[in-house]
Amino acid sequence: MSQTPRQSAERSVPTSADVARLAGVSRATVSYVLNNTSSVRISEPTRRRVREAAEELGYVPHAAARSLRAGHTRMVLLPASASSVGPLYLQFFNELQWALRRLDYTVVQYGSLGLDGDEAARAWAELRPVAVVSLGEVGLTPQGVDILKRSGAKAVITLAPRRVAGAHSLVMDQSEVGGCAVAHLVQRGRRSIGVVMPSEPGLEHFAEPRFEGARRAAAGTGARIVPLALAYDEKSANDLAAGWAGLGLDAVYAYNDEYAMLLMRALQDAGIDIPGRTAVVGADDLLLGRLLRPRLSTVHIDMVTGQLLAELVDRTVRDPNGEPETRDLMGARAVHRESS
Amino acid sequence: MSQTPRQSAERSVPTSADVARLAGVSRATVSYVLNNTSSVRISEPTRRRVREAAEELGYVPHAAARSLRAGHTRMVLLPASASSVGPLYLQFFNELQWALRRLDYTVVQYGSLGLDGDEAARAWAELRPVAVVSLGEVGLTPQGVDILKRSGAKAVITLAPRRVAGAHSLVMDQSEVGGCAVAHLVQRGRRSIGVVMPSEPGLEHFAEPRFEGARRAAAGTGARIVPLALAYDEKSANDLAAGWAGLGLDAVYAYNDEYAMLLMRALQDAGIDIPGRTAVVGADDLLLGRLLRPRLSTVHIDMVTGQLLAELVDRTVRDPNGEPETRDLMGARAVHRESS
The missing domain is CATH 1.10.260.40 (lambda repressor-like DNA-binding domains)
Known part of the structure; x- marks a missing residue:
């Protein structure tokens, strides 16, 4: 040499x-x-x-040389998350990586920050992955799925609020989360319900269907739904709490447990009794909710297991000509504690 | 066609x-x-x-074909984190991705869960990245750095508690975090200080140097340091709180703000006055610490900016023959609130 x-x-x-x-x-x-x-x-x-x-x-x-010879890689591409990743998601994600590695795939994450769906699909296609699992932050379109398949991807799987034509779609209908939270509040006699919409970019893919679910759950019950913008900082929460009396709300579904903690603290500091005057519900069933006083009511979300998803990837790679399936994976239920 | x-x-x-x-x-x-x-x-x-x-x-x-022609890629490889990523790290990470993309690099993350340092280096080398930024979870060795450079990587940069021979080493000495926390507690008159060691795998790379820093800060002050194992769940925290009186501690540095929140809640539920009987200090200066009552004292950590790190990547790729540098990047300071 x-x-x-x-x-x-x-x-x-x-x-x-x-x-x-x-x-x-x-x-x-x-x-x-x-x-x-x-x-x-x-x-x-x-x-x-x-x-x-x-x-x-x-x-x-050289993975690239090997993939040129073989015509494809053993690479499974997962978009890297640009927003804060909770412990629930992280556990799922690690399990998925382990399961794919046991099936002899190489797992690569690609940051798609600032790319729209078709730009992201083209960037991913350049790496010639054998499979792409899109986890919902990037709005993958049917065109994007086609770009990926034409570049040799045998499996394109989306885990998103809605079905994407051409892909195996694991639908996690976020509207169920908002629906569960509001149904719980209505059942406990609340009639004037705020729904927190986070100001942070990237969260609208979750927040908008959750709001829509909240609206649907309230329809016909006589309860009204009021959207509330909230940024994840103390000033925004204190501003919202300062004007609380004027809003005439007896309950709030606060998007998730972290926003709920932020808002509940600001409301308590403003002298508003929780749950007496205002009930608060989060979502995600994080440990922190059980540590708050009053203990935070929440919506528990069942995630697909990483093992199941890895098996779907492998099955689709081996038989890429099966019809794309759509499966509803979301399981959500309200967990009543002390704040509602 | x-x-x-x-x-x-x-x-x-x-x-x-x-x-x-x-x-x-x-x-x-x-x-x-x-x-x-x-x-x-x-x-x-x-x-x-x-x-x-x-x-x-x-x-x-085809990125692979292009890289075979060019002899290298524009790919910057970042190991994907296997443990929970806080908002502080996430902000840094997004900034790094943006800055690298502006410099026309493609950012790819590689899950290295379950691989040791040299296995991970070989797996990364197969992708022929032009640069690797290792963020400290994988123990990259001098041999690993050599494998990467021999496979064509022009820049190997580590952000880790210790220098790695052959790589540009940005040293974030975690012992300063533990040192700041304990110096703060000693200064406020505490003499018997527990230091939380998380049981979760992957955190030992941070926890062990933090403990060592705590020990050094106590040396010669008459204060004693006691390691306390704690898993991130309520049962573990309640068990620790149940035996608290027997430990004879007047303070605890609880690894970070999340463990501090967990332990503080368990101590409060066990009737232990914070900070009267036991002072509590976390680390990371998260928003949640300001939402707790008493407000949580913490250690604020200055991270390297993503922009600065991206520029170092680009400079090293352009001039790969410069001597590997070692730079100390850690800036840590205690933030006194109400819990200490």
């Missing part, structure tokens, strides 16, 4: 030919050994010699 | 040759136009024709 006297960043990158030369075997043998091809019989001493030569030279296979 | 009558997942993937044929230009022209090469003069009508042909066929360039 030729080496310049320059520093390591300038050394030539070792190739499988270098490994073959050092180990005294063919390049095909190097490829079989390092890609763990079990269909070809190679003796253990030869395997060891190849691995030692690769280690000595610092050679690692 | 040949098309089978099968479904889209089975259609042949369009190539730049297909685009060239449809647009009536050479493959080189397609490449120049779609890669925005400014050094070659191509008329606007031709550029438009190429773009329209690419769109019609659903063609996107």
Whole structure:
């Protein structure tokens, strides 16, 4: 292997030919050994010699070269989240990664911050993933699904509030979350219900269907629904609390547990009794809700398991011509504690 | 372009040759136009024709093929976090992604859950990134840095508690966080100080140096330091609170604000006055700490900005032969509120 006297960043990158030369075997043998091809019989001493030569030279296979030969990769692309990730989501996400790795996929996340659905699809397609699992922050369109499939993706799976044509759609209908929260409040006799709409960008994909669900749950009950803008900072919460009396609300569904904690604190500081004068409900069933006083009522959301999703990825990669399915995955239920 | 009558997942993937044929230009022209090469003069009508042909066929360039031709990619690889990501980190991370994208890099995150440092380095090297920014969860070794550089990475940057030989090391010495917390408690007259060690895997990279800093800050002051295991659940916190009297502690540094909230609630429920009998300090200066009663004292941590880190990536890619630098980036200070 030729080496310049320059520093390591300038050394030539070792190739499988270098490994073959050092180990005294063919390049095909190097490829079989390092890609763990079990269909070809190679003796253990030869395997060891190849691995030692690769280690000595610092050679690692080139995923891109391998994917060009194979026509596709084992890469599953997941968009990286741009907004704050709760513990619920994180657990799901780690489980999904583990399960995909056990199925011999490489999991790569791609930041899609600031890209719209079709821009994101094109950027993802450049990496030629065999599967894309879109988790709802990017509005993947049918055109985006088509771009991905034309670039060789065998599985495009969306986990989103709505079905996307051409993709396997796991629909998590966020409106059920708002619906559960408001049905709970109405059942407990509340009739004038604020619904917090977070000002932070990216959350509207969740907040808008939740609001819509809240509106539907109130329809015909005589209860009214009032949207309330709230940024995730103390000043915004204190401003809202300062004008609370004028709003005439006896309850609030505060988007999620974190916004609920913020608003409940501001209301308490403004002397508003919770739940006496105003009931508060969050969502996500986080630990923090149980630590608040009064304990926060919430909406518990059942997530799809990472294992189930990984199996769907693998099944679709193996049989890409099945009809795209739509499955409703959302399970939501109100959890009554002390704040409502 | 040949098309089978099968479904889209089975259609042949369009190539730049297909685009060239449809647009009536050479493959080189397609490449120049779609890669925005400014050094070659191509008329606007031709550029438009190429773009329209690419769109019609659903063609996107193949990042892997491009990287094989160029010998490297514009890909910056960031390990994806496996543990819960706080809002502080998330803001930094989004800023880093934006700044790198403005500099025309593609940002890809790689889950390294369950891989040790050298395994992770080999997995990353397979993607042939031009730069790797390791954010401290994976213990990247000098061997790992060498694997990455030999595979063509021009910049390897670590943001970790300790220097890593061969890499640009941005050292965030976590011991300062524990040191600040305990110095604050000692200064306020506390002499018997518990230090929470989270049981959750992955946090030991932060918890252990924080503990070490706590120990050093107490040395010679007459204060004693007691490690306290705590899992992030109510039962663990209630068990710890139930045995609190026996520990004889007058203060606790609770790792971070979230563990502090959990433990403070359990101590309050067990009738222990905060800060009268036990002072509590967290870390991270989250909003939630200001929402608690008593308001939570904390350690404010200055993070490196994403913009600064992106510029370091770009500078190192352009001049990979500079000596690896080590810079201390941690700025930490105690913030006194009501709980201490």
